[in-house]
Amino acid sequence: MSVPEIFDITRENAPGHYKPSQTALLLLDYKALVIGRIGPKAEATVKEAVQMRNWARSKGIVVLHALVDFTGTPPFSTTKEFSRLSALSAQVQREGGGEEPRDLLEGDGDVEFNRRPGYISALQSDGIKQFLKDRGIKSLVLMGLSTGGCVLRTALDAAENEFVVTIVRDGCADAKEEVHEFLFGKVFGRGDFVVSGREFREGYDRLKR
Incomplete structure (x- = not known):
């Protein structure tokens, strides 16, 4: 899908169709530990x-x-990752690392949603679906860590919840580079749109409604 099609305001399935008030930027798990x-x-x-x-x-x-x-x-006890996640929770509580970088927290107005360990999609966060519904959000722009974890699962979940989904490729990374490359080379771009952050900003700024 070419960048101009992404910003076609006549297409209901394109992010360019939606006003800022109908769009949300989701920052997924930019935690110090993961970074x-x-x-x-x-x-x-x-x-x-x-x-x-x-x-x-x-x-x-x-x-x-x-x-x-x-x-x-x-x-939750039925997740296959229970032991690993329990150990990670204990580590974070003991040593820290669950915080976001300071640069992502400056100023007021952002909204934070948390989810229980074991849930990977951001749409499993407490209250987030109701918030999006109440705000009339239709278009989600995703970026975060890691590509093969929360980014992948949120993108799939969001598409099946009838959101227009855009993934910012240079806002994502994975500990396994081959996973990152495979997903952006072979998987993403089917049920979602993929652009760089600069492409999205410049394309959206050029829109005339």
């Missing part, structure tokens, strides 16, 4: 996330932080 594990590529995604966040706020697009809460409710 540290992935390394420099994750740090680069944070810089892109800061640019996207600042731009979205200037346009009147609501910014949502969707985060796994490792300090609250424990993982």
